[in-house]
Amino acid sequence: MRLNDDVAENRRLTRWADLLPRAPGQRGGVHETDAELVELGDGRLLALTVDTVCEEIRLGLYRDPRTAGRLAAAAALSDLAAVGAEPLGLLLSVTLPADDADAVQEAVARGVAETASAAGTFVLGGDTNDGDELSVGCTAAGTVPCGAELRRLGIAPGDLLFSAGPLGLGAAVAASTLFAGGTLLPESALAPPSRIAHGIALRGIASAAMDTSDGLLATLDQLARLNGIALHVTRAPEEILEPRALEAARRLCLPPLALLAATQGEQELVFAVPPRNVPSLEAAAARLAWTPVSLGHAEPGSGVFVNGVPFDGARSRNLLAASAGDLVTYASALVAMTSRP
Numbered sequence: 001m002r003l004n005d006d007v008a009e010n011r012r013l014t015r016w017a018d019l020l021p022r023a024p025g026q027r028g029g030v031h032e033t034d035a036e037l038v039e040l041g042d043g044r045l046l047a048l049t050v051d052t053v054c055e056e057i058r059l060g061l062y063r064d065p066r067t068a069g070r071l072a073a074a075a076a077l078s079d080l081a082a083v084g085a086e087p088l089g090l091l092l093s094v095t096l097p098a099d100d101a102d103a104v105q106e107a108v109a110r111g112v113a114e115t116a117s118a119a120g121t122f123v124l125g126g127d128t129n130d131g132d133e134l135s136v137g138c139t140a141a142g143t144v145p146c147g148a149e150l151r152r153l154g155i156a157p158g159d160l161l162f163s164a165g166p167l168g169l170g171a172a173v174a175a176s177t178l179f180a181g182g183t184l185l186p187e188s189a190l191a192p193p194s195r196i197a198h199g200i201a202l203r204g205i206a207s208a209a210m211d212t213s214d215g216l217l218a219t220l221d222q223l224a225r226l227n228g229i230a231l232h233v234t235r236a237p238e239e240i241l242e243p244r245a246l247e248a249a250r251r252l253c254l255p256p257l258a259l260l261a262a263t264q265g266e267q268e269l270v271f272a273v274p275p276r277n278v279p280s281l282e283a284a285a286a287r288l289a290w291t292p293v294s295l296g297h298a299e300p301g302s303g304v305f306v307n308g309v310p311f312d313g314a315r316s317r318n319l320l321a322a323s324a325g326d327l328v329t330y331a332s333a334l335v336a337m338t339s340r341p
């Protein structure tokens with residue numbers, strides 16, 4: 001069994017890689033980077049990534065096509081940020097439902113445009129189809145100087161863990177949609193800030209980085225597996241959550257940790273910094289008027305720990321499939337996993 005086989009999504013990605021030809025000059029192995037990296041021959045790497053928003057639409061989590069546009073672009077751009085790349089642009093592949101195609105197209109375009117302009121980038125082109133259900137695929141391309149790229153590998157014991165901003169809004173909006181008809185937190189709250197400038201600033205400072213498109217604890221679980229290390233979250237979940245997410249957890253009587261364990265993430269950047277690089281991080285943060293959120297640290301060992309308690313990342317990451325895609329079953333199992341004894 002390979003290192004990442006405990007997690008169904010990892011098995012699926014590994015199988016795709018086994019079935020498909022891989023470029024001989026590609027930097028890094030499967031699972032090791034958020035965006036694929038290919039040498040351009042001029043001292044730069046081309047960074048490429050693609051994300052599709054369709055499950056969230058099918059599950060009823062994104063009801064507004066503008067959300068789908070905003071998040072498809074954010075998911076692709078956060079992968080570029082996680083390798084420290086500067087964007088060249090985006091490509092879209094959109095399937096529009098026959099009902100109200102013009103209005104849906106306009107809303108998707110507004111969402112994509114909002115995210116692209118916040119990241120200082122543009123849409124280069126794309127493809128459009130008609131179908132039964134809306135689906136928004138977004139490819140992002142960027143460049144990063146060879147050797148300056150960020151990867152998921154490189155965390156050493158003693159490294160400090162940070163996120164680029166407070167977390168939990170993705171899961172909190174999903175919980176609001178599921179349990180409160182969207183009245184607590186509207187979909188418009190899902191507007192991940194661009195982290196392109198932060199990813200670039202972390203070149204040479206971070207030992208590893210990854211985006212939280214699957215939520216904080218799934219991200220840390222993946223980084224712990226890849227690096228063969230134990231990752232300890234030592235801050236209380238209440239101190240890590242975005243204030244609106246914390247308020248939603250309180251109103252819905254959900255354990256705050258559930259919003260960090262849910263696989264509905266927020267496209268934020270998680271990164272590790274060796275202690276010797278902390279002064280450089282502080283200088284970069286001051287330059288960008290940015291406050292990274294301190295999460296914890298790495299230790300020899302394996303797995304993810306939240307305030308000393310082991311967290312079963314494989315179980316939480318496989319929970320939606322184990323719940324046969326039923327969100328209420330998933331949410332109750334997740335609440336049971338994350339409630340304090």
Ligand SMILES: [Mg+2]
Binds near residue numbers: 034079082210211213
């Ligand atoms: Mg990613």
